[in-house]
Every structure is written in C-alpha cells, then in structure tokens.
Amino acid sequence: ATADQAATSANDYTTTTGTLIFSPGDQLQTIVIPITDTDLVEWDETFLVNLSGLQTNGRNVEIGDAQAVITIHDDDQAAISINDISISEDVGTAMVTVTLDLPVSQTISVNYALNDLTALSSSDYTDTSGTLTFLPGDQTKTISISITDTDIFENDEIFQVQLSQLQANGLNVVLEDDLGEVTIVDEASGSAEIQLRVVDTPTITELSGESDTLPTHLNNVSEWDTYWVEFWIDTSIPVNQGVFSAGLDFHYDTAFTSATEIEYGAGFDTNQSGTVDDQAGTVTDLYAETSSDHLGESRFLLFARLKFEPLATDQVVVDMDGKSIGPYQLGFEIDSQQVSLSGDVPVYTSVSNFSQTHIWANPFDFNDDDKIDYRDLILLAGDYNDTPSESDSQNAWISDLNQDNKVNYRDLILLVGNYGKNKADNRTITYPANYPEVWNQHLLVNTLTEAKPDPETVTQSAAENTLTSIVEQIQPELDPVQQNSLAQVSIQVVDLQGDALGHVISNTIYIDSNAAGYGWFIDTTPFDHAEFVYSSDLTLIALEDGPAANQVDLWTVIMHELGHILGVDHAVEGVMQNTLDPGIRKLPGFLETLNESSLQSEDEIDDFFSAMTEDIDLIVL
Template sequence: YSVNTTTGLLTVSPNAGLAPGIYEITVAVGFQQTNPDDPNYEANFRDLQDYQIITVIVGTPPVANNDFFTLQGDTPAPINLLTNDIDIDGTLDLTSIEIVEQPAHGTVTANDDGTVNYIADGSGYMGLGSFTYRMKDNLGLYSNTATVNFSIAPEGVILVTSLSDNLNATDKKVSIREAMLAANNDSISDVSPKGNGADIIMFDPALFDGQENTINLSAMLPIIDDVSIIAPTSEAGTPLLTLNMTSANRHFNITDDDVNVLEVSLQNLKLTNGQRTGSTNVNGGSIFNAEHLVLINSELMNNHTVNGYGGAIYNTGTLEISNSFFQNNSSILSSGGAIASIGGSVTLTNTTLDNNSVEGHGGGIYASNANISLINSTLSLNSVSMGSGGGLYQLNGELTINGSRIVGNDSQSQSGGGGLYIDSATTLITGSTIHDNRSSGTAGGLIQFAGDLTVHSSTISENSAVLGNGGGIFNGAYTSLIINSTISGNTASEYGAGIYYSDPQGFISTAIHNSTIADNHAGSYGGGVFSAGYAAPVNNSIIADNTAFDDGADVYGYLSGSYSLIESTSGVDTFATTNFILGQDPGLLPLGDYGGLTQTHALNSSSVAIDAGNPAFDGSAFDPALTLDQRGFNRVIDSNNDSIVRVDMGAFEAEGIQGSADLTVKWQSTNVGTSGQTGSLPTNADFIDEFNPVIVEIWVSISNSSNYGLVSAQVDFGFDATYLTADSIDYGPGFNLSQTGIIDNETGTITGLGAATDLSDYGAETLVLLARVRLTVKQVPLNADGEYIHPVADLNFQISNSILTSSQGDATVTEGSAVNLTLVPALYDLNDDGAINYRDLIAFVGVYNKTPGSPDADLAWAADFDRSGKVDYRDLILMVSNYGKVQGSGNLLVHPSNYSEVWQQDFLLASLINTEESDAAAITTDEVEPVLEAAKQQLAAVYDDSVTETLSDVKIEIVELPQNQLAKADAANNTIYLDVDAAGWGWFVDGTPFLNEEFNASTAGLFDAKLFSNASGHIDLLTVLLHELNHLLGHEHSPDSLLMQSELTPGERKLPADRDLEATDDFFGGFQTADFDGIN
C-alpha cells in the first residue's frame, strides 16, 4: 500500500497471488507539527493522532444474470433466483437478495434460502412483468443489478406472449404453437409452464391493447389433448384475435386417433383463409373435428376445401357452436360450404351461416347420418351450383330447427331444395321462418323424401321452385304433420306451389292441422296444395286466396278432414270431408307481423272462419299441447263476442272485440267534419309554450271489427295541474248522448269523461273523436338572467280506466301511452306580463346589436331568439311577427326555424323519420328495467362507483314523444322518458346487453346490427339509456362524443369509448363470456 502525504489518500494494491479474503490494515492518523524543535513535540504528536482499522475485501464480485420465469396464480411457488448466478472465488450468500425495483402489478419478497415470493396485487393482471435485484457473496461483495422478466397468468393457464408462429427456445416468449405443444404433451415448451391435463391457453393483453391483431399461421395446429383456447374480446365482445392461415392447410386438427373423447373449447377467434387441397385428408378447410368441440363467439370466414367436405368445419364428433358467424366459406367439387358432418352431431345456437357456397350439396350445412340442431340461428344466402340444399342438406339422422330463419338460400340445379333438402331423416321445425329461398328445379323452401316431417308454428313464405313442383314444401315423407303454421306467397312453375304431396312408396300418413295456406301460385295445378295420390287430411285449417294457371287454385286432388275452409273448389275432391266451408272468402289480411315470432295471416273481424273450427277441438290431444295459436296467443277463445268459446280455423286465432283509446295534444283542432272520424292518429305538437292554446283530443275505436261499432265510450283524463288549467270539454260530433265529465283542476283530472252515440257501426275500425279538452297554461317565469331560457317542465297527458262498449258488449281496450311534451316560456314576452306589446319592444331595442353576456345587457340572453350569439335583425323580425299577441288568445306564436334544434337540444332523435305506418310493439317498463341496470353498470365502470348512488333511483316513463324523438331526460325528477315505439322504428330490447351478439363492430364504440338479427332496423334501447343516463349525470350533446351525439340510426349501437380503467383489467374482462365459467 502507499499513502499520499499531500492528500492523505491510502491506496491498497494487493499482490496478484494474495488469496481472496478479508484483510485489516491499521492506520495512524495525526496532525503535522510546524516546529519539530519544540521539546514537547513528541508528546503533542501523540495527543493529536488516532488509529483506524481499514477492512479490505480481496475477491471478485458475484455475477447476477438476467432470468425469465413463468408464474401461475396469485401466489406462485417460490422462485429460485440464484440458479444461474455465479461467484468465481467464493460462495453466494443466500440470505442477501435485495429487490431493487418491484414489479408493476405485485410485490416480490426475499427468503433466506435464495428464493423470492411473488404476490399479485389483486388486480387480475395477466401478462408480462419484471423486477430487478442484486445480492452478495460470502465476502460481502455486491453483484451487479439483474433483471428478472416473467409472465403471470391464472392457475392452469398457459399464456401466449408472442404473435409469432414458431418454436424458438431462445426468445423467452411463448407462441401459440409452443403453447399447443405444451398442452398436447403435458410438457414445457420454451418458457411456457408445463401442460397438465385439461389446459387453458390465453393471450397476453399487451399483444392487443384493446385492438385487433393477427397471428399468421404457417402450418396446422394439432390438438391431441383436452384444451380450451380463449382469445380476448373488445369491451363490446368482438373477437380481437385473427388466426390467418398462410399455407394450404387448416387451422386446427382436433383428434387423438383414440376412442377417448377429447374436450376442446375454442372461444373468441377469427379463423380466416384456411384451405385444404389435394386428394387425401382434404376435409375441413379451417377445422377437422373428431372429438367434442365447443366453438363460442367466433367467426370463420374465407375458408375453403377442394375435393373435400366442409369449407370451414368437417365434423365426425360432437360439435357445439354458439354466438358465431360463418361467411364466404366454400367447398369446391364437394359438399358443405360452411359445415359438413359425417356422423356425429352439430348444434348451432344464435349462429349465422351466411353466403357460403358449394358445387355439391349443402351450401350452408351438409350432414350424413348426423343429428343437426339449429336453435335461434340463421342460414342465409348460401348456395349450391350443381347439387341440392342451398341452405342445408341432410341424409338420415335427426334434424331439429327451432326459432330459426332459413332465408334467401339458392339451389341452382334441378335437384331442388332451395332452403332445405332432407332425405330419410326425422325432421322437426318449430317457431321458424323459411323465406325467399329459390330452387332452379323443385322445392323452393324445403323438400323431404322418406323419414318423418313435422312443421309446427312456423311460416314458409315467398319461396320459389323455378322449374318444378313444391314452391314451399315438396313432401315425400312417409309421415308428415303441418300444425299451427302458415304457408304463403310461394310459387312453383308446375304443381303444388304451397305444398306438393309426391305420394312416395312407403307412405304412412299425413295431416294438416290449424294451419293457413294462402296467396301461393302454381304455373299448372294446385296453387295451394297438390295431392293427387291420396286424400290429405285437413282439420281446422284454411286454404284460400291461392291461384293456379290450369286448375285447382286452392287444391288439386283429394282432401279429407273436418272443419276447414276451401275457398275455391275447382279441381278438388272433398268427398271424404265433413263440416267444410266451401266457396267462401275467409277474410284473410295480408301476411304480416300480428304478434309472435313469425308472420301470419290475421282474420278480419267478419271472417267466417272465426269460431268455425271443430267445437270438440281439444288442444291437449296434441303433443305438445296445441293451446296457443302460431303467434303464441290463446288458441280457443270467444273471438266474435257471441258468448260461444270455439276454436277458429287457420293458424291465427282471432281475438274478441278489441278497442283502442288514444289522445293527441295539439295547438289547433283536427278537422273531422261532421263525422268525427280520422284516417290515422294525428301527430302531436312538438312542445307547449305558455301562449299557445293546448287542445287534447281523445280518440276511440273498435279496432278489429267492421261490423260492430261503438255504443258508448268513457275515459279518465289526467294532466299536470301545476302548469295547466282545464277550461272546457267539447264532445265529438258523433257522441251526442249522455255526455259526462267532472273537471278537477286541483288534482289535474277529468273523471268519467264519456258519451254515447246512436250511430250504427260508429268507430268500427275507424278512429272517432270522443272529446276535446281545452286547457290553458299558467304564467311561466322567463328566468333569463345570465343564461339562455331553458324549458320549464315535462308535462304528461294520459288517459286511464277506459271503457268502450260495442253493440256486442264491452271491448278489451288498449290505451295509448301518455303524451309527454316540454313546456317552455313565451320567448317574446320579455317583461313577462302575458302580452307582447310596446314594453317588450322597448326592452328589445335596449339590447339590440348586443351579445348575450355583455355588460348591462342581461336581457340579451332572452332576446337572442335564434341563439345566433347576437341580438340582430333576424330576432327583430321574429319580435315584430309576434307583436300584439296575448296569452290565451289563441294566436299561435311564430318560432325560430331552428327552435327545436337549439331550444330543446337535449332530445335524442332518430336520424331517420319512419314514414311507414308503424306496427311496432309498445315497450313496457318491465322490459326496460334489466337493460337499465346493465347501462348503469357500464357507466359505473366508465366513471367510477360514485355515479351509482346518483343513478340508483332513476325512474322510467313510457310515453308518446313528438315526431322522431326517441327519449329525453329530466334531471329535476331523475326521470327518463322513452317513446313508446321508438318513433315508429320499434325498440330492440337486448336480453344479453353485455355481449353485443346481435351486432358487428364497425369502429371503436360503434356497432351495426347483423344481417337478419333482431336488432336490425330497430332502435337499440341500451344505447338510448346510456345516452339519457349521461344527461342525468350532467353531460350535454356533443358531436365529438359518439354516445352523446343528438341522433341515433336504427340498427346502431353506441357504447362509451373511454373508460377510466386499467387496460389490462378491461382486457381480462373481455374473456368473461356467458359460457366461460372461470379458471379453477
């Protein structure tokens, strides 16, 4: 060693051969004397010096090396950090690990044995993380700082952390192929955890960050063990992961070539561009399944086979598909455009197969010796070019179709079956629609040979057999039943446009019960039914309004049965029938939505088919019991109010005498002449102001009978007495007898408002005016101090306790919803004295050319009538146009052209006006409540739980809003007003509002209704409630906020785009589908 006497620096320089260890050097430190000749020098020196022991550690510091670990669960097993760390001249101190930087989503603590523990922070984080550490050796030397990277996932989950498709043991990332290898072999692959039996494969949220991403596969992924692959979704439930095949191969090959059945689940995947070509193993363009496969919330598109079955999926095992979508898949030179199943079973639930194609059989599905079930699913626009079954081809097995739609499919060959081709199967079709399918040959809708066919509570409509028989049904089944169903509008170039019976060898039985066959057309014989081989039994049914070019407009051939109506008897032999009505018009209304899941032909009120069915009809004799008509309404009632309860003929059971009572709120009376009638319900005023008169018109009708009119009518009427006074009642010109009504302006009611008529058939299927109630508005304060004038209140007008008596007795009354209108002050009465006069003009001149908010110009807020930002000549013209008008005089105020836009700017409007007469069902508060709760939960996630209390007592009122208004919110009483029928578009009430199953995502937060979905063409209730709840929270309309824009288009869904949540929490929440039970 050496000492620098100037600086006092001690330099230790161990010899090269010095052994590693701990050495001590004793150093004396003192002060230098300036006078060494002083006789006391030595004594003073000793007094001023000190001694210090310096410890010198001789050795090489240990080396800490970076690590990667795969962790599972919130508290994984201890991690041995020191395994790859080294100390060349000593030993590592196991107790000395020091965590330098903690991970972001957990805590690492050191143990005394060289291991550390990871404890998750409870956020549910799944993905990659890191921390840093250092340690000492036995001599106390510190190592460098090393980084430990790790992946963390729930227990039992193999986490994919790379979007590559490789087997790279050095990249410290897990690809989907490496994850599959670990799951298949119960082994470790790269840095994946070891597979263990039924594994779950999930994906690092950081790979997506809420956006879609793609893994390009270079080869097939084999599955030979139980596994669930769960990909992430957006907040709206749309799959984010696309597996795109880049070679001539399928995505998944699911088989272990063993008798044991594997359990496999694929969730939230988009599978694209799979393809199989060649001469062997070519079935299944995207998936080959020989096990038990559950496919959930996935999309299979643009997959293909050449010479193989199943453009998307080939199945020999058990296949269950839900909430999924297949499109543009094809099988060239073979069958099953989307799915082929040879043996096994296939169940589709809430799934659509659209625009798939084959050259062989089954544009959507091909099944041989398999059991197929379609539940609430759709086969649409699928096609075959040379085979049969545009939508589906089934040979043997069982076919069950429930609540589904077979729509727009096409068989371009002579083989037939535009919608369905069925051979030797047991077929049950219930609550379904087979519509607008086409065959270039025979059987536009469906064809069945041999086997058993049952069609129950379904509609087969507008299908066409271009060059053949059986536009709706070609029936060659051994046994067949048509029950509670409608066959309408089908065409065939030859025989049997509605049903063609082919008289197969082996025929056992057939029957038609309680069904309607109408409006079909045959190019030759049998417009409704062709039954030349045997007498088809027809019971309690209607065959009418059909046409045929040659003969047998309704039926050609033989019929048997009882209590049915055949309008045209030409070409039909009815010798075996009893109690038929022949040659009479049944009075069918056009095919339409008269309630229920499927379209029907309603009966007009004078139909001879009403109460004309078998008086001994017993619905319980059927299996299942036939207690409801096709729509789901009671099957046996007194439909014509003759006190006789008896079944009707046909699929539709007419209701008893029905009445309606409605009101409208106007500024001016509706001109009804001397008849008191109007063709349609007048439109309501857009709003109410304190000057314009308020006229409430009450309209009544017998809505389903042209023969039985009103004898008397009576309602109770309610209004808001806080702001309104009822002045008088004027009765309609037809109600000139027994006029009653008690006005109570304290409670805001008129009770017993009624009258009688001596006119015959008055109000029979026509709206007639019962009464007009004239009201005036109480004076409303202007309140324009420092801000624009705001609406004062939302006023409800409602009728209740309606009693309509017809010549056949009391009717069942449907009351219209309350009308809700906004009350606003009179704009031009600036001094608020009830008259627009010179005082108001002087006040106006005082702020002319000033802007709202200017000093000493508070009244400019009120005088800027068009809200242009300045009191100018346009406002002057409006003031002059209204000059001299007095409250209650009946003179209508002239409002700015943009009045509805700028003065009532928080109304949510339908972007399109429905010009068609609406038959949309009225929504109920019971239907609204579950969706309201879902909307509250979504907003609580957006903002935080602080809004929960604010929104806890939100009230819903179903009312009639003017024009295209959908809803409005009143923060004063925490109420949302919903238009009864969504401005004529009808409400879409989502039974699963968190899943967005009826929609396709277009941009962030914006969704469009899927083709043929229940949401298509309707107003989404969830979006409207989210919008109005935001108003209650204080948010205004904004063009920059998707959800808070002022207009909503039918078929759109808008969700909050910005959520104050950690991205990974949102992402992990995307895995939680209804079918995912969590991770054990």
C-alpha cells in the first residue's frame, strides 16, 4: 500500500494497494504506481510503499525491508520575463508586466529598477524600484511607473526596467528576460508653414532672424530688377520649444531670371547646405540648423533667402506683334519642405499659399538689346506726337511709356531719365508710376484642357462686327462719359503670345487670332445665349456638342476688355475674371467687394458692370 509523505495522493501520485504473489521460482514482482505530471514547479517530493500481511505458506520467508521511499523529481523549470511596451505620453502611468510562465509551489521574489536611455527620470518619468513577490500560484505581477506629460513635442523616448536578484527558494526558476523597454510616444502633433515672400531688398530682422511681421510680397518685378526670395517659418509650437532645423527644394523659370546667391537667416548658423543649378532652375537641399534655443516660438523666423539677378542669358521679350511686355510667371514652387523642433523633432510642414510673382519686360528697352541707348531714343522719336490708338506705327504703343495714348514729352522725359543704363550694370530703372499695372490687363485661357490641332480663327471683320454689336447693346446702360469711351474703341486681331486671349492698350482691344490655340466661338446673336445653359448667375456652360462647346467665347473676351476700358479691374467672378475656360460664357454682374472698394477709392465705380444682373433685358434667354 502507498502512503503520503511530502508527495500526496491527491496531487502527486495515485494511491495504490494490492497483493503480490510469488509463484514457485519467482523472485521479482513489480508494483505499478501512476505519477501525476503537472506544470507546477516544486521541490522533489517523497511518498512510501509499505509491505505487510506476509503469507509464507510455512516457508522460511521474512520481510527484510518493509518500506520503500519513492522520490518524485520535478523536471519543470519556470522562467521569468518582462515585456516591452509603448505608451502615449499623456497616459499618466506605464504598466509593465512581469510574467512567470509556470506556476510555482513556493513564494519567490525578484527585484526591479529603472535605467535611463533616451527618456530621463528627471523629465520624462518618475524613478522607482522595488521587489515583486510571487506567491504560490501567481504568474503575473505589474510594475506601475508614473509618466510625465509635457507640452513639448518630442521624438519617441525609451527607458529600461531591469530585473535582478531572483530569490527562487530552491525551486528551478530562471530569469529568462531581465530587461524590459518602455517607449514613450508623444501623440501630440505640431505644424509649421513655410511662407514665401519676394522682396526688392533683404528684410531687416532682429539678430535672431525673427520678426513680428512678414514683409510685403512683390507680385511684379521687372526683367532688370535684382530681388530676393525669402523663406519664413511660421509655427504653432508650444512655448519654450523652438525651431531646430529647416529644409526645402525650390524651383523657378530660369529662362527669365537667375538665382545667384544663398543667404541664411541669422538664427540658422550651422550645418548649412544648398545647391543652385541655374541651368535647371532649381535650388536643392537647402538646409540649415540653429544653435540657439527657443527661436520661432511666437514670431516669424527667417530661414533663408535667395538672391535673383538678371543675367545675360535671361530674357523677357517685348512682344511687338502682340503689343505686350508681359506678364510671365516666374514659376516659383517649393517642395520637400520640413521643419524640425528642438530635439530634432519633425512636425507636419506645409507651404502657405502665395501669389505667383510675374516678371515684365523693361519697356524702355524697345529693341531688347539689354541697353537703353540712342537706338531706343530713335524709335521713340519716330513716333513722337503720335496717338497709338490711331497710329499706323507698330512701335507707337511701346513708345507710349506712360500708356496715356500719347507719345509726347512725358515719354521722352521718362526715356531720357534712364538713358545710358544697361542690364549688365544692374542699374535701377525709374519706371512710370503706373508700371506695370496699366500693362497688366491680359485675359488668359485656362490651359487645363488641350488646345486643338486646327483651331477656329477669327477674322478682322468678324471681330469688328462682334464689338459693334456689344457696344450698341450696352451703351444705353452707360453714362455719357462711359458712352464716349466706348465710341472710341477699336479692335485688332493679332498673334498674342502664350496663353493670352486678349488685352487692351488705350482704346484698342487686341484679340489673339486663334484663341491661344483653342479656337473661337463667334456668336452671330451674342445676346440671346441660346448656345449655353446656366451654371450660376454669372457663368454659362456651352451645350454639349453645340457650336460653342470647347471653343473660347469671343463675346466674353470682348466684354472683358470693354470692362477694362470702363475702368474695371480683374475680379474673382464673372466676366472680369482673368482666365477663361473653353466652352464657358461669363456674364457681367455686381462687382466683388474687393473691386468695389478699389474703385470707390478712386471714384471710378462703373455703373454698367456693377448694375447688370441676370434679370435685365440684355441677358434674357
């Protein structure tokens, strides 16, 4: 029969009893006792097998040893390990789990302590240490660590939890993984904007490179101008955390202008880089870091500026055929932008919307030889006392330097004031007060669609007939002064450059012959709009497969240029928009608030363009 000792029949083996019979000649019998195999890690344990009730049948047999001790050796080994976790900085407490993979029969313990890595106990978490005690049957314990939540944007940071000094109480327990990592993730996100400004002289900043305001952005420059493109950083970062670095790539149209120099903001004084490739029109890997703290926390911070100068290879032509000196887009574009904060923490970086800067030809350089000399003077003298709108001279319009429809002593004085200057010397040109605004009246086609291989052209007579029809229809809506202005208007069909559909000089409207390659829709009944349907109060869309579909509407272009003659500037809606899509007719309507303010300040409110609405007779379908 079996008998318990440290091992018990309830847990460690199966109670067994019985009788052993030795037949004649037998010397060995076996007692079979089932042993219970568990995952419990425990000491070696014993139980007994006792012999009794010997029946010898009269033979001389005795029990020499009536008791056997059975020792059960535990072959299980428990392992202690600690997990790695990632937590948000704002969670408050990190809970690190220590695991015993098998249960144990006795109490064991292990010590723990924390080690700094990139996370520091002085600023990122609260240092702690102690002892974990596993009672019999326990398999998990938790270490609680207080996490510090700050208002500073940071990279992910790590500290360690280290286990040591295992007290296993004689059991087969090992430290399998004694190092756990806690990663603190800063879930907060910051943002920064790159602001582009074109300036004629470098902006004066504080010694740190900061400024309370941004400089005024130039929308127009002349081909002989030297100017600067500045990149400013505007961030929404928390207090006490400044900008660490900034970088970007920049592109420009090198046919018109040349980048010649990189200058960094005063605060960006280390690890500067950047490569100008004027042949490609790129500035790549423009990058620098600061060695100062707290820059750009609450003010605009100048990152870098590029100097642009007119070189011999740059040319902005005077378009004599199209009677235009511009504008041409400089094609400024920023990409690959990235701002990092203190600690080299990247934030989401965007580029703020900015107005494209246009470049204009120098109107004093009539023959585009990069000099203002006797050749230009001779050309002006040949047109002296001409009225450009009535002159047969191709050059009269450019000789009218102040664009008042007269070539007279005022233009001569302007030319003489710049006589002898040339582009190579980079000398400042004295332009008329209305330059280039008075030249900036081009209506451009929207080039999102493809031009036609064989566009519809307009004849001079068709353009004149459309102009006459429009003027006759709208004159009754105008006051006498405005009526007189329209009575003097003429129109010419020419080959305008680029995407220009039309522009006006003095009282002459110039129309591109083939609508910049998109073809004209010439409406013989321009005020019934039968070829269109309404999209909004001021926009009509050509009927699909109708005669106006995918063609540029001549009616809209002429109406637009008449608006300029009547003193109306470009607007964001209606007929005075500065771009026009093929297949679209724009109607004159109320002037936008911005235009109204501008015109009111000059007492130039245009009664016709501000009064025409959808319900008047002129636009009844």
